[in-house]
Amino acid sequence: MTLCPSMRKRSLIPSSIESAMPRETAEMKAADAQTLDLSRDQEYAARALELAARGRGLASPNPMVGAVLLSDGKVIAEGFHTYDALRHAEIIALEAAGEKARGATVYVNLEPCSHTGRTDPCSRALIAAGVSRVVAGMIDPNPAVAGRGLKELRAAGIRVDCSCTSGACADARRLNEAFAWWIRKRRPLVTLKTALTLDGSLVLPRSRNGNESRWITSEISRAEVHRMRHASDAIMTGIGTILADDPLLTDRSGLPRRRPLLRVVLDSRLRLSPKSQVVRSAKGDVLVFTCASASSARAKKLNALGVEVFPIRARRGRPDLQAVLEELGRRDILSVMLEAGPLLNQAALEADLVEKVRLFYAPTLVGLGSSLSGLPSGKRANSLRVRELSSMRTENFGPDFAVEGYLRDVYRNH
Numbered sequence: 001m002t003l004c005p006s007m008r009k010r011s012l013i014p015s016s017i018e019s020a021m022p023r024e025t026a027e028m029k030a031a032d033a034q035t036l037d038l039s040r041d042q043e044y045a046a047r048a049l050e051l052a053a054r055g056r057g058l059a060s061p062n063p064m065v066g067a068v069l070l071s072d073g074k075v076i077a078e079g080f081h082t083y084d085a086l087r088h089a090e091i092i093a094l095e096a097a098g099e100k101a102r103g104a105t106v107y108v109n110l111e112p113c114s115h116t117g118r119t120d121p122c123s124r125a126l127i128a129a130g131v132s133r134v135v136a137g138m139i140d141p142n143p144a145v146a147g148r149g150l151k152e153l154r155a156a157g158i159r160v161d162c163s164c165t166s167g168a169c170a171d172a173r174r175l176n177e178a179f180a181w182w183i184r185k186r187r188p189l190v191t192l193k194t195a196l197t198l199d200g201s202l203v204l205p206r207s208r209n210g211n212e213s214r215w216i217t218s219e220i221s222r223a224e225v226h227r228m229r230h231a232s233d234a235i236m237t238g239i240g241t242i243l244a245d246d247p248l249l250t251d252r253s254g255l256p257r258r259r260p261l262l263r264v265v266l267d268s269r270l271r272l273s274p275k276s277q278v279v280r281s282a283k284g285d286v287l288v289f290t291c292a293s294a295s296s297a298r299a300k301k302l303n304a305l306g307v308e309v310f311p312i313r314a315r316r317g318r319p320d321l322q323a324v325l326e327e328l329g330r331r332d333i334l335s336v337m338l339e340a341g342p343l344l345n346q347a348a349l350e351a352d353l354v355e356k357v358r359l360f361y362a363p364t365l366v367g368l369g370s371s372l373s374g375l376p377s378g379k380r381a382n383s384l385r386v387r388e389l390s391s392m393r394t395e396n397f398g399p400d401f402a403v404e405g406y407l408r409d410v411y412r413n414h
Helices: 005-012 024-056 089-101 122-129 148-155 168-175 177-185 218-228 239-245 297-304 321-330 342-350 377-383
Strands: 066-071 073-080 105-108 133-136 159-161 189-197 234-238 264-266 288-290 307-313 337-338 356-362 390-397 400-406
Touching: 024 066, 024 073, 024 105, 024 133, 024 168, 066 356, 089 105, 089 122, 089 148, 089 159, 089 342, 122 148, 122 400, 148 159, 159 239, 168 177, 168 390, 189 218, 218 356, 218 390, 234 239, 239 264, 239 342, 264 321, 297 307, 337 342
Parallel strands: 105 133, 133 159, 189 337, 189 356, 234 264, 234 337, 264 288, 288 307
Antiparallel strands: 066 073, 066 105, 356 400, 390 400
């Protein structure tokens, strides 16, 4: 037999040295298997999160949850939760899988519940179905659960993994941040959204005919704002914005939602006109907080037109924002999008009632000065303070860009 050069070379290597050369070991095989398992976990954890996100606008006031059942490397069932359909994601997936669920791995973005609410505990259903493993994206922030579901599963001999792999935990926490805040604080998470020029102006000069204001940001940015509205339970503004711009304040994303977007107006003296767009389009989805009498002729007329007028305690002559948010929390409003002018924005920041901001910047300069130019000069000097954002992200929307950040960690106790 004629040997090729490489084989001839190898045949000349002493056997003692050859035995010491690198080769695939059991440890290497185990490491490869572990990498494969991790990759699979990341894939199906991401799929569970994707399913959960289908509950936007449909799950509130419950959290958004998705579940994937995997057996022999194949998906055998999936599910996601909507409030009106009642059943939780895990139950939907278990019922679809039937007997195939025995020995399966369950991927879910939120710890299975362990308490009885509108439904029985998911933890018990998973135990009864005989699943072998549960991979959860995060622990449930609900004090009624808070790790108890995972503890029950472990006690039943089910392998449980709840780790932050490849950002999955961060994404899971972000998806249900409004629920996490509301379930512990009983007031909604507030996101301050505004559009600005690069030099910080909230308004553009009037058009040449003097009748209309132009949009600051592009149509692409405005479409994203409607997606934000769709993900929110309520939108809040002040009477100043209503009088100046006469906005509709509706969710025009075209995406499904179980409750209409609640349109909240802060109007200390009840100046809201029955002819405004927000009133003319009201269908029980407009709530006005006022310091004026709720039995006045104006209030009665607004009520007749489908607007709820709610008297609230005053603070410095204006509706007390803390009281407003507490009332919204009692109404199962998990998230509020603050779309207002500089006065209300500043009041909310000054009262430390904003958890998150999202600022849309257009590549324009108008030279109108600070976006806080509507504040009295003394107030600007005395009340403003530097606030640092955490977990900042930037994203492009056509010619514009948005900056998003948090003023507090919504998962911490404050």
